[in-house]
Amino acid sequence: MAMVLPKLKPRHHHYVILLLSCTIILCLYFENTWMLLTDNYHVSKRAACVNRTCAPDRERTDWFCARYAPTVQLLLNSSNSALSAPLSSWWRGLQVVKHVANYTALVRNLFPLFPDQKPCSDSHPNHCRTCAVVGNSGNLLGSRYGPLIDSKDCVMRINKGPTGGFEEDVGLKTTHRIFYPESAMDLDNSTHLVFSPFKILDIEWLISVFTTKHITKTYTDVPSTININRDKVMILHPEFMKYVHVNWTENHGRYPSTGFLTVIFALHICDEVHVFGFGATKDGKWHHYFDQTLTPYANESHAGDFEYKTIIRLHREKKLLMYKGWT
Ligand code: C5P
Secondary structure, X not given: OOOOOOOOOHHHHHHHHHHHHHHHHHHHHHHHHHHHHHOHHHHHHHHXXXXXXXXXXXXXXXXXXXXXXXXXXXXXXXXXXXXOHHHHHHHHOOOOOOOOOOHHHHHHHHHHHXXXXXOOOOOOOOOOOEEEEEOOEHHHOOOOOHHHXXXXXXXXXXXXXXXXXXXXXXXXXXXXXXXXXXXXXXXXXXXXXXXXOOOHHHHHHHHHHHOOOOOOEOXXXXXXXXXXXXXXXXXXXXXXXXXXXXXXXXXXXXXXXXXXXXXXXXXXXXOEEEEEOOOOOOOOEEEEOOOOOEEEOEOOOOEHHHHHHHHXXXXXXXXXXXXXXXX
């Protein structure tokens, strides 16, 4: 049966157009209101996600703009592995125990083993990628952040931070784990390793794990073999490490902590960054949710206080959301 539409006089067309415009404006208004109600923190980020870019065009402030470099090399790959002389000298300067090795020859062996990775390969163009960065601070104990952490698309854990036995407070999902040889652990097949090479021997260790398995010691004992899916290996670029040290920690400490590197990495590859498990005890000690160690928060390697204050500043500027925990 054909639908009979009433014949409109020309002046009625204006009313129809007006009615349609009002409907569209109302729809847009209510959609925004809903977003404000459900996601009131990330209002500015929504705009960024509309850009469908991996490193979103965030709301700019002078402080942020002076630090954030959208084009910095995040990952080492077969086409960007050459290091400038100043970068090479900064990076080699991090080594405590001097170790001579031919970097160029080494990276030649590296990339046939690990396919080049794009840090955003698992992002979706129509979806805002949410990330949880989970540090190892004792302030996670009793927090019950687990379900909130697991609700994010990516969950990035650091060094040996365990989930087993702490699920209620830290969650159980892990999509990325950031470590270096001395803090390495077995990963399941779906987890990305974001490898943090603080020295040239670390790159040799990674190659050794997948080939000869002969490296068992750096400045301490390290595992000669470990379970890692080689298709999921990402290697932080020394340029990125230096960038974090110079731009974000402003040369405080000798080099950034693995956790702080992860926060800035997430800022570059995620649309929303939620930070958990960072911060010292009330008397300024570096503590863990999974053991009893207590060490000074600012130590000879890392400027824990400065990193913490920078995360708080990023929170105040709405570039990430920091969850302070309970203890
Ligand atoms: O102790 P660990 O280095 O394994 O912790 C992982 C990261 O969590 C650190 O690199 C640091 O950035 C963060 N952390 C923190 N406060 C603590 C313990 C760890 O901010 N009390």
